[in-house]
Amino acid sequence: MKKFELNINQAHFGLFAMAIIGVLLLFGCGNQTNPYTSGDSGALSSDVASKVYVAPGEHDEFYAFMSGGFSGQIAVHGLPSGRLFKVIPVFSVDGEKGYGFNEETKPLLETSHGFVPWDDSHHPELSQTNGETDGRWIFINGNNTPRIARVDLSVFETAQIIEIPNSGGNHSSPFTTENTEYVVAGTRFGVPYPQKDVPISSYAENFKGMLTYVSVTDEGYMDIAFQILLPAYDYDLAHSGKGNSHGWTFFTTYNTEEASTLMEVTASQNDKDYIAAVNWKKAEEYIKAGNFQEVPAKWANNVYDEHTHMATSTMNDKVKVLIPSECPGLVYFLPTPKSPHGVDVDPTGEYIVGNGKLSADLTVHSFTKMLKAIENKSYETEVAGVPVLKFDEVVAGVVQEAGLGPLHTEFDAKGNAYTSFFISSEVVKWKVGSWEVLDRAPSYYSIGHLMIPGGDSKKPQGKYLVAMNKITKDRYLPTGPELCHSAQLYDISGDKMQLLLDFPTMGEPHYAQGISADRIKPRQKKFYPIEENKHPFRAMGEKDSRVEREGNVVHVYMTTIRSHFAPDNIEGIKVGDKVYFHVTNLEQDWDVPHGFSIMGANNAELLIMGGQTETLLWEPKSEGVIPFYCTDFCSALHQEMQGYVRVSPRGSNIALSWSLGEDEAVQ
Template sequence: MKNSIFKIAAFMVIAVGGGYLLTQCGTSSPDNSGGVMSGSTAEEVFVPPGEHDTYYAFTSGGYSGQVGVYGLPSGRLFRVIPVFSQDAEKGYGYNEETKPMLETSFGFVPWDDSHHPELSQTNGEIDGRFMFINGNNTPRVAKINLSTMETEEIIEIPNAGGNHASAFITENTEYITASTRFSVPVPQADEKIASYADKFNGVWTFISFENEDMEIGFQVLAPPFNWDLAHGGKGKSHGWMFFSSYNAEKANTLLEKNASQLDKDFIAAVNWKLAEEYLAQGKAHDMQVDFRNNEWDESTQMATSHERNTVKVLIPEECPGLVYLLPTPKSPHGVDVDPTGNFIVGGGKLSADMAVHSFDKMLQAIENEDFETTIDGIPVLKYDNILQGIVKQPGLGPLHTEFDGRGNAYTTFFISSEIVKWKVETQEILDRVPTYYSVGHLMIPGGDSRKPEEGGKYMVAMNKITKDRYLPTGPELAHSAQLYDISGDKMRLILDFPTVGEPHYAQGLLASRIKDKQVKTYLLEENKHPHVTDRESRARVERDGNVVRVYMTAIRSHLAPDNIEGIRVGDEVYFHVTNLEQDWDVPHGFAMMGATNAELLIMPGQTETLLWKPTKEGVFPFYCTDFCSALHQEMQGYVRVSPRGSNVPLSWALGDETGGATAP
């Protein structure tokens, strides 16, 4: 857990202070108790029954591996999008169609740790097409379609360990980043861990997005620091990508101490437009690797996992001008670029002050070759020559910064559990509010783009520690989020709501951008699933050896066929269930007694497949699990299972309709 070090630090602060309120540390005393909200505040977040929120908020699920979809300002949860983790509720990762989405070079990996969602942009503005999110544990990046809110593609990141500085984009979504938090031998090899500093490397990965399809465009070899977060340049700095790091010490053990020694670590500025030129010049090394690219095909309603074997790698030493290192105090976490593209904020989480770099000064320093030194062939720029200014003693443990588009920045402070508002140009502190407790990321809808939505109206704080905020639920508590109105001079807490999993970063956008393009049903006539049953009269059962395929249809309120005989112990029975409905919000579920996977949850016009391997003789029921209609309870059927080698003929029936085949 990336913040465990700070949790420990926070607890130490509590212990040393002997007090409970860590919000008091080194900051002014907050006057907002946060526990009492006036009636008028309640009205600000009240969305009357039947009315819609004005924003969608997408929060990463952290160790749930998923994405939560909320409405703002109400804080209501609408959906959990399954991304990196199996979701038995939706059959995701259990049904035959979505299993390939979770394939990796390590095999089927049914879980990951999702941290940073990022909405696609055009000209630096949110365009409402896609969302990307990283999987940290087994490095992956996923693409989610915002009109179906389904995961459509997952690409594995080769040569990486701990894909944390991801999934951040360039301002026209030319690339999506991935990176290495836990440097590893590149290429992977059986090395001594103590050889870390010499034999290990990070990589900055640029995933291309031509034709809305993710491919590994190229990778750049990085020093073995812990590459932590990223943000794309915008406006004048478009063409550059900034990655923050800690562990410039190159420690490989007890990092909480050994990676916290140097005064400064680095933000890497990678000139990806120059990288494209180097690629065109043939400077890249083709490296043999092994990774997967899993793609969902909406017409067949199936995912396919493709093996990929090469990746292009650029080495900074061979590519002058490709990368520069910006010294930044101390162990910076977030790296955030303001809407003008000129100011680069590094949240030095162990630093008393917070550095703001200037892109203009950076270019000047590069031109003047104001280099302190080089590390692994990468020039290190002089700190004083790139610094725009310092936010002096803003709080303890700065992590992340977002912007309102009115020249203000908002930075989270994990240890002092607060958000500080400051003026980007002058670094003057304007306001501070407590969070409950120990805030990690924050999110202003569009707050990391060139144009925050509505000029920055709302801000969401996502907190790691909840303690007494909600009704307790045993030892494991929900993480919390707080919503602030930031449209005035003072930030005002207006809502507090629990979240799914552990949200790290989040994204938000005006609902009007995507709500009218939400898909209501899939067109049955466009269903190209190889095992579709497009009308009830075609429902049937086929046997080929011990593989039995049940071509089943679901429509209110029956499954066809609903009596199946001639199945034997040891068979592999595939239920290919097509939902024939073409009406909005009429999914059908399908569950088979004793199936060792999960249910199916089939949207109108869709076909999904459940694999069932009967192990016992008998008669076993199946049924619809989604209360679809008045006669939902009647939506059921039976499978008769006979012993191995039985000669009970294969047959099926629905009402007076029967079908059958002679058992082979």
């Protein structure tokens, strides 16, 4: 009996063992696991949700302005909730707001190449006073057709766009100085100077790299102050000094090899590229002394006037250029390892962090040592009249093997720095001065830039860090081949960073700025006072509404108020007319825009704020009675807010007339 039992047990064991092997095989074939993500969603200990929960009706503590990248715009989010409030149209036309479609905003997108309706917006930068973000404006660069835009944060609208000549891709921009004296623009591409028809292989001989300083007045008006002619390196990013280093700007370069083909290899050969240190106060002296060349250059300067509600574009034809060989003390090169991307100045202004993107280390230069090296003329060599300082004489320290592919660093108020590492996909926290790594947190996935509110200013506001990630893969519900980019919010108030939240972003944010909401909220305009409206085609009240014909051009002076257009019936329009609807929104209340759209319009709608006038061009192509209506829900009678235009054949003798309500048609 006993033996028999044993046999049965042996048989069971055999079956059991086979079953286990089968299961293992199944798992082994079907379920590979990624050690980086398995069992770890990037989260999260228990109570993180409450840290990002902004109760209904409550306001976020911070604004976050995220660049739209290839969308060309700026997205406005709240922190810590991540909620999206507005997309500000800047470099790209936006049918939603009629931006670039209505007659008033078209001039904002004028350039020396004509109307350019799109760009690639990269780096938002808040204006500063005494090195602190002040909430007046936010600047952003257009990378493709070199431009800088200024957005007025009292209305969250683009107020000015200035074109940068002698540039090929405006990447190291706009990065303000301590009191918004200047915003800067370094070219990402070397281009022939002046632009001309030359063989691409003559790069080293004919191509140059230009740095541009754009002055900003107290009213925000931007103008090109001067340009600095440098070798045809690729100028990548920049930051101006602060505190002691106020008066200087630092630009990273790559491609000091001056290659022009198969760049991913040829531009990555040098062990060290440069950080260009520009003494802009010195530049001001040279300009004042007349020590510059005035060269022909075509560039547009487009300004929006809040009283005429209209932009005007002015074309300029020259620019002042400083030549470093003729201006000693203007520019120095600081050797910095491996194609540095971000160059970030710590809140004290002493340390200049070079983020060598093809290395594992961060190189930190000392501003004091730099001044001493300049004083001692500790030059390694000289390039195109620019002294190259000895690496050992300027370097303050190295953050050793902190991660792979450092891109960009920001700071908190406690002497810590936070660097994004693209290749190893993480945020690394390290100590300024001791250069020791304190903490690291993974990002999902492939972080580009990061942002701490005030993190590139003299007074970081700390508390949160936002990582801008290039790749999301499995992080959100899939949306076909194109997936959203993503921001990740970390709590940095403690010793350890804590991931709190993922939220999707518009386009591809290359950088962002954050600011406490109380620096912006008190500046808000709720509407434009109607009595300050200076639009040449305004209608100051319904009695002023009318229709005028000049040949085949018809001007409709129209008003809106809840909930009707005046006039709402127009007759006597003919096929082939150019009809301009100048719509004045008479509302004087917050959050009551009216929309205007008409069937067959080849542009977009109008979205008119209270007290504003906007103009839509409409060219009727066939006869009939064409409806128009209000697109933005305005009241319980919004759906009744509509009208008709009667279009008669060419040469018809139907008289021009217009009306509202039961009044006799006025002629």
